[in-house]
Amino acid sequence: MGLKISVIGTGYLGAVHAACMAELGHDVVGVDTDVLKIEALAAGRSPIFEPGLPELLVSARASGRLRWSTDIADVADADVHFVCVGTPQKPGEYAANTDYVFGAFASLAPHMKAGSxxxxxxxxxxxxxPRVLEVLQAGVCEGVDARLIWNPEFLREGFAVKDTLTPDRFVYGVEREFAEANVARLDEVYARALAAGTPRLVTNFATAELVKVSANAFLATKISFINSMAEVCEASGGDVVALADAIGHDERIGRKFLGAGVGFGGGCLPKDIRAFMARGEELGLAESVEFLRTVDATNVRRRSRVVELVRDVLGEDVVGAPVAVLGAAFKPNSDDIRDSPALDVAERLVALGVDVRVHDPEALAVARAQRPGPGYVDTVDEALVGARVVVLLTEWQVYRDLDPADVAEQVAGRVLIDGRNALDRQRWAEAGFTVHALGRPTIPPAS
Known part of the structure; x- marks a missing residue:
C-alpha cells in the first residue's frame, strides 16, 4: 500500500519526482504556482524534454495515482511532503537564491498534519x-511537530527517470529529534530501491547539504582538469583524447568526466560550484574553495577557444559569414539551455557579426524564447547549406550520425570544429574537411 505524497515545485526535479513516486505506487499530488505548467502536466504533457517522463505522466494519469494542483491546501492529507523548488544563482552574484526554498516551506507548514x-x-x-527547520516550527499548527529530513537529489539530465527509480545511493540528513521515525518513513517511500540493494547513508544536516555540491564540484574539477590538459596539448602537439584514455585506465582516476571539449553547462554544475565558492567565503574559508575559481575560469576559457578557432578560419571575412552551429542544449537528451556552452559560443559569434545558424533536435523552442540573439533553423540542412564553418557544440546522436560526404556537398567551406571530440575525425577528413578538435592536432583534408 502506497503512501500519500505531495511534491511542491514541479520544475525539472519536481515533475520527474512526482511521476516516479506515482510509478512506485504512491498517491501523489504535485503543486506549483505556475498555472500553465500545471495544466500541461494535468493533461499528461511534459513541460521539459526528458526521456521516459512523458510515458510516466501518461501511465500515472491513467492509474489515478497522480494529480496536479495550484492550491497548496491540497497537500494537507499527505504523509510525506517533498520540496523540489529551485535555487538559482542570484543575479550579479555567485550565491544561490534560497528564497524559493524558504517560501515553499513557509507555505507548506500550516498544512502539515500530525506525523507527516x-x-x-x-x-x-x-x-x-537549520533555518528551514525554524521556518517549519514557526508555521505548523498547534499540536503538530515540525519533522524535517534532507534528501538531496543526484539526477543527471537525460537519465532523470532512471536515477529516481534506481538511484546509486540515498542520503538522508536528519536531526536527532524524530530521526528514527523520519528515516523509517522515508524508507517506506523508497522501499523498492532499498529492497534492491541501493545503499542508504544517514548523516547530519550539514553533510547532506554538502553531498550534492561536493559531488558537482568534484565532477566540474575533473572536466576542467582535462580541458586544462587540452590547452597544454594544443600548445605541444599532444592528443587530449589519447591522454584521457591513458590516464583513465588508472582505477584511481577513471575515464568518466574526462571528455575534453567546450566544457560544462546546465542548471547544476556552474551555479553549484559558484554557490559553493560564495558560501565558503561567507564561512571564512575562501582559500579552501579557491580552486573552484580556476575550475570555473577554465570552463569559460574553452568557450572562448572555439570562438577564436572560428575567427581564425574566417580571417577578415567574419561579418556576414554563414556558420552552422550544431546544438543549443547544454547536453544531448535534454532541452535545457541554462548556461549552455553552445549558445554562449553562438552569441559571441553573433557579436562578431557572424551569420550564425543554430540547430538543435529538442531545444529550439526554449532557445528562441529565452535566448533570441542567434538565428535558429528548424532542420540540420538549413544550418549546413552554404556554411563556411560547421561547429559541433552539443553531441546529439543525430549529429554523430551525419554522413560527412553528404555534408561536404551542402557547405560552402569544408571546415569542421568539433567542440565535443565526438566525431570520427578521419571520416570527415576523407570527405575533404579540415578538422579542428579541442586539445587535438588539426587534421587536414585527405588528398
Whole structure:
C-alpha cells in the first residue's frame, strides 16, 4: 500500500519526482504556482524534454495515482511532503537564491498534519537547513511537530527517470529529534530501491547539504582538469583524447568526466560550484574553495577557444559569414539551455557579426524564447547549406550520425570544429574537411 505524497515545485526535479513516486505506487499530488505548467502536466504533457517522463505522466494519469494542483491546501492529507523548488544563482552574484526554498516551506507548514514529514530535495548552501527547520516550527499548527529530513537529489539530465527509480545511493540528513521515525518513513517511500540493494547513508544536516555540491564540484574539477590538459596539448602537439584514455585506465582516476571539449553547462554544475565558492567565503574559508575559481575560469576559457578557432578560419571575412552551429542544449537528451556552452559560443559569434545558424533536435523552442540573439533553423540542412564553418557544440546522436560526404556537398567551406571530440575525425577528413578538435592536432583534408 502506497503512501500519500505531495511534491511542491514541479520544475525539472519536481515533475520527474512526482511521476516516479506515482510509478512506485504512491498517491501523489504535485503543486506549483505556475498555472500553465500545471495544466500541461494535468493533461499528461511534459513541460521539459526528458526521456521516459512523458510515458510516466501518461501511465500515472491513467492509474489515478497522480494529480496536479495550484492550491497548496491540497497537500494537507499527505504523509510525506517533498520540496523540489529551485535555487538559482542570484543575479550579479555567485550565491544561490534560497528564497524559493524558504517560501515553499513557509507555505507548506500550516498544512502539515500530525506525523507527516517534510523532505527537502533542493540543493542548498550548507547551513540552510537549520533555518528551514525554524521556518517549519514557526508555521505548523498547534499540536503538530515540525519533522524535517534532507534528501538531496543526484539526477543527471537525460537519465532523470532512471536515477529516481534506481538511484546509486540515498542520503538522508536528519536531526536527532524524530530521526528514527523520519528515516523509517522515508524508507517506506523508497522501499523498492532499498529492497534492491541501493545503499542508504544517514548523516547530519550539514553533510547532506554538502553531498550534492561536493559531488558537482568534484565532477566540474575533473572536466576542467582535462580541458586544462587540452590547452597544454594544443600548445605541444599532444592528443587530449589519447591522454584521457591513458590516464583513465588508472582505477584511481577513471575515464568518466574526462571528455575534453567546450566544457560544462546546465542548471547544476556552474551555479553549484559558484554557490559553493560564495558560501565558503561567507564561512571564512575562501582559500579552501579557491580552486573552484580556476575550475570555473577554465570552463569559460574553452568557450572562448572555439570562438577564436572560428575567427581564425574566417580571417577578415567574419561579418556576414554563414556558420552552422550544431546544438543549443547544454547536453544531448535534454532541452535545457541554462548556461549552455553552445549558445554562449553562438552569441559571441553573433557579436562578431557572424551569420550564425543554430540547430538543435529538442531545444529550439526554449532557445528562441529565452535566448533570441542567434538565428535558429528548424532542420540540420538549413544550418549546413552554404556554411563556411560547421561547429559541433552539443553531441546529439543525430549529429554523430551525419554522413560527412553528404555534408561536404551542402557547405560552402569544408571546415569542421568539433567542440565535443565526438566525431570520427578521419571520416570527415576523407570527405575533404579540415578538422579542428579541442586539445587535438588539426587534421587536414585527405588528398
Amino acid at each position: 514529514v517534510a523532505v527537502g530535495k533542493s540543493t542548498v548552501p550548507v547551513g540552510t537547513v
